[in-house]
Amino acid sequence: MRLESDISSDAVTSVLDALRTSLVGSRLRRGAELAKVLEAALKRALRNLLSAGYWDFDASIQSFLDEGDSPVVVMLVGVNGTGKTTTAAKIAHRLQSNGHSVIAAAGDTFRAGAIQQLESHCENLGIRCISSQRGGDAAAIARDAIESAKAKNIDVVLVDTAGRMQNKTNLMKELEKVRRVANPHLVLFVGDALAGNDAVDQARMFQEMMRFDGAVLSKMDTDAKGGAGLSIAFATSRPIVFAGTGQGYDDLLQFDPDWLLDEMFS
Ligand SMILES: Nc1nc2c(ncn2[C@@H]2O[C@H](COP(=O)(O)OP(=O)(O)OP(=O)(O)O)[C@@H](O)[C@H]2O)c(=O)[nH]1
Numbered sequence: 001m002r003l004e005s006d007i008s009s010d011a012v013t014s015v016l017d018a019l020r021t022s023l024v025g026s027r028l029r030r031g032a033e034l035a036k037v038l039e040a041a042l043k044r045a046l047r048n049l050l051s052a053g054y055w056d057f058d059a060s061i062q063s064f065l066d067e068g069d070s071p072v073v074v075m076l077v078g079v080n081g082t083g084k085t086t087t088a089a090k091i092a093h094r095l096q097s098n099g100h101s102v103i104a105a106a107g108d109t110f111r112a113g114a115i116q117q118l119e120s121h122c123e124n125l126g127i128r129c130i131s132s133q134r135g136g137d138a139a140a141i142a143r144d145a146i147e148s149a150k151a152k153n154i155d156v157v158l159v160d161t162a163g164r165m166q167n168k169t170n171l172m173k174e175l176e177k178v179r180r181v182a183n184p185h186l187v188l189f190v191g192d193a194l195a196g197n198d199a200v201d202q203a204r205m206f207q208e209m210m211r212f213d214g215a216v217l218s219k220m221d222t223d224a225k226g227g228a229g230l231s232i233a234f235a236t237s238r239p240i241v242f243a244g245t246g247q248g249y250d251d252l253l254q255f256d257p258d259w260l261l262d263e264m265f266s
């Protein structure tokens with residue numbers, strides 16, 4: 001495994017420190033293979049990093065609903081093309097499978113085709129999609145979707161957002177407005193596993209500018225090794241909660257640190 005290739009240097013340093021602490025001064029049992037001992041220690045250090053602050057998506061949604069705090073609002077953020085809209089559809093499907101009713105808000109009013117993309121997912125899944133014309137106010141759409149969910153007793157509102165704006169300041173301004181108006185229970189950052197350290201920089205930027213609760217690592221079915229996930233968790237102190245593993249609605253796995261470690265070590 002090439003640690004440096006896909007893992008930020010801060011994360012590597014921290015893992016090496018953890019390794020040093022667990023290994024220095026310890027004795028190798030007779031017959032133990034050094035390589036195996038090292039790999040186990042390394043996996044342990046990485047697993048700790050990945051498990052920090054983990055929360056379970058399904059259980060969190062259920063507990064908001066149990067508290068009568070509905071509709072539960074989930075907002076997806078990230079730069080363009082990482083998989084926000086696809087992930088919104090996958091999450092909608094997951095929630096439906098868990099017996100929840102869902103409505104979507106087409107908060108990407110910026111990119112041509114974005115509204116239709118979400119609408120067609122919603123049509124496939126049989127859920128309502130609140131949208132406006134291109135260029136409309138994303139915050140107003142989120143608010144409409146929440147009002148509609150309240151009126152119709154719908155459990156969860158998924159707010160898709162734009163990833164592409166003329167510049168970073170515009171994007172963040174709009175996202176902050178959506179966030180203020182929608183007041184989401186959960187904000188999920190979607191990072192593209194293929195983007196490697198770029199995904200880590202993006203995560204850091206989003207975490208600084210607007211805070212998110214957990215991350216989705218998309219495109220893990222590609223030849224991405226997943227080191228970005230490790231670095232995102234490390235750089236933002238937010239856990240990866242889902243992994244995207246394809247373009248189908250079922251291709252969303254609850255994130256399992258051991259699964260990522262197996263991918264990384266394979
Ligand atoms: N292989 C694979 N492709 C994915 C995955 N998630 C998303 N994609 C694909 O990545 C492309 C971009 O996905 P979108 O969901 O449109 O991404 P987005 O973040 O909404 O993009 P913008 O709206 O342009 O900001 C699409 O072709 C998706 O099918 C995944 O887990 N695996």
Ligand SMILES: [Mg+2]
Pocket residue numbers: 084085086108114160161
């Ligand atoms: Mg999109």
